[in-house]
Amino acid sequence: MNDSxxxxxESKTGVPMEEVxxxxxxxxxxxxxxxxxVRKIIKKVSQVANKDVPQSVEDELVNSIITSGKGLNLNDISQMLGGK
Structure with missing residues (x-):
């Protein structure tokens, strides 16, 4: 992939690619x-997405992720945080 x-x-999301x-x-x-x-990743995603994640939502996400035991990708986490 090229720099452009x-x-x-970066210009569309406002997030530096290094962070992504x-x-x-x-x-x-x-x-x-x-x-x-898992909590650390959720907090980092919320920072990158510039969204607050209430403690109750974080707890639900953590429980769901740990219970399923499946790996996640950025799209999965974005959807959990209400992204599109």
Missing amino acids: FFKKI FALANAIQYADFKDEKQ
């Missing part, structure tokens, strides 16, 4: 049975 592609994404890559890397290697790691 990433610049377009760091988050994707964290998700790729995360242990989704580890509550601490």
Whole structure:
């Protein structure tokens, strides 16, 4: 991919690609049975998305993720946080 592609994404989202890559890397290697790691990822996604996640919603997300044990991708988390 070229730089202009990433610049377009940055201009549309307002999120530096370094943050997106760091988050994707964290998700790729995360242990989704580890509550601490799951909470950390949820908090990072909410920061990148510039959305507050109430404690009750965070708790539901954590329980759902840990219970399912499945890996997640950015699209899954975005949908959980009310993204499109």
